[in-house]
Amino acid sequence: MATPTAILEAKIPDHVPPDLILPFDPWSDMRDRPHEALERVRPYGPIVYSPRHHIIGFAPNGSWMVTSAKTARALLLDTVNFSSRNTTGIPQALGESFKLAPIEADPPEHSKTRAVLNPLFSPSAMKALEGKIRERSIGLIDAILEKGECDFVRDFAKVLPSEIFLDMMGLPHSRLPEFLAWEEMIMGATDFAGRLKGLQSVADFLRSEIHARRERATDDVLSIVANSQIEGRPITEAEALGTSILLYIAGLDTVVNSLCWHFRHLAEHADDQAILRSNPAQINKAVEEFLRGYSIVTVTRVVTADVEFGGVTMRKDDVVAVPTALASRDPHEFEDAGTIEIDRGARRHLSFGFGPHICLGMHLARVEINVAIEEWLKRVPPFHIKEGAAIPCHGGAVLTIERLPLAWDKA
Known part of the structure; x- marks a missing residue:
């Protein structure tokens, strides 16, 4: 078998012990089961070294990779030794110096930017959107119900959260196809x-x-960000741009892909689908298990100074990847961790991250x-x-399903 290009091109740092270097690229050859593909890494230890980072053009000589939930939590809490600054590669790719705050800001700067956004994404504010989300869900379902089939990605998952996001940001729905095309790039x-384009x-x-x-400010999140105050001073244009780009990417990608994985599970497990149809009150518990078993985001940290962590010597400027897909399926924390048990309801997963940077949009x-699940099970057979359908997927910063063809008996 030919040696992967990532392994041939990577110049693994001298301080990395050979026995911790993965002999393969964990982000390639994922086929249609990336969660299971990533499990190839776990036997090599709680901290390993990958010849490729999950973001194209970032960390060309590879990165550390955390597989353990306990280790992941410890690392994500340690904002002194493990920085979030410059961890998306987006400003650098554009040749600019802004941050995608708050995700690329360390404490105490992190909390200053997050304070602007917290009220906009509070539990009560999001609960207030439930009626609109339900109305949009019903409309999308009604548009495809009589067809007896759909591409769930195109016809529902990419539309529902994106339209809610556009409403919140005050952006035109007419440009959604263009926005989604940029997001896909x-x-x-x-x-x-x-990616740069x-x-x-x-x-x-x-x-x-x-x-x-x-x-001319309007009543939307983008106007609030553009005209916000940070510690009594107006936000700069660069700060507003970084935060807006972060909201754009998160709003058009993460929930989209979570929906796809959750609905794929329901489509492939008729028994779970039947249980939730007969007992809708259990959906909330099932969603927590889906979030655990199908965590999709990999976050990055940069080492700020030479440090011994988890029995491993890391050097300043080393890059560390933390795949939530591995942490949330850690067998040391969850019995039969690779099995989805919809009555488990465990909330101690890492689907939304951990520590000060826990997901703002959770x-x-x-x-x-x-x-979405409530209305589908209520309305769709x-x-x-x-x-015979193929389900193409890929790894990276987010584990993504590209197409999900579903079918049901017409009424």
Whole structure:
């Protein structure tokens, strides 16, 4: 078998012990089961070294990779030795110096930016959106119900959270196809040039919108960000741009893919689907198990100084990847961790991260996913994967399903 290009090109740092270096690229050859594919890493230990980082063009000589939930929590809590600064590669790719705050800001700066956003994404604020989310869900279901089939990604998952996001941000629904195309370039491109093209399009658009909101604010999240105060001073344009890009990427990607994994499970497990149909009150508990078993985000940290961590010597500027898909399936924390048990209801997963950077949008995600499952099971007959259909997936910063063909018996 040929040696993967990532292994041939990576110049593994001298301080990395040979027995901790993975002999394969964990982000390739994932086929249609990336969660299971990542499990190839676990036997090598709680901290290993990967010849490739999950973001194209980032950390060309590889990165540390954490497989243990306990180790992941300890690392994500340690903001002194493990920094979030410059961990997305987005400003660097654009040749700019702004941060995607708060995700790329360390304490105490992190809390200053997050304080602006917290009220906008509070549990009560997200609960207030439930009626609109339900109405949109019903409309999307009604549009496909009589067809007896759909591509769940295109016809539902990419539309519902995106439309809610556009409402919150005050952006035009008419441009959603264009926004999604840019998002796909950023998150799904297989080359740096493609990713850069998407990033530049988003940055140019949002910079223009920020200028417009500063001239004439409207009642939306983007206007609040553009005109916010940080410690008594006006937010700078660069700060507003970084935060807006972060909200854009999160709003058009993470819930989309969570929905896809959750509905794929229901389509492939008729028994679980039947249980939730007959007992809708259990959906909330099932969603927590889906979030655990199908965690999708991999976060990055940069080592700030030489440190011994988890029995491993890390050097300043080393990069560390923390796949939540591995942490949330840690067999030391969850019995039969690779099995989805919809009555488990364990909330101590890492689907939304951990520590000060825990996901700002987690309350919105839970509302959207719960409502989507409720309305599908209420309105759509038992559904399954369309016979003979392929389900293309890919890894990276987010484990993504590209197409999910579902089918059901017409009424």
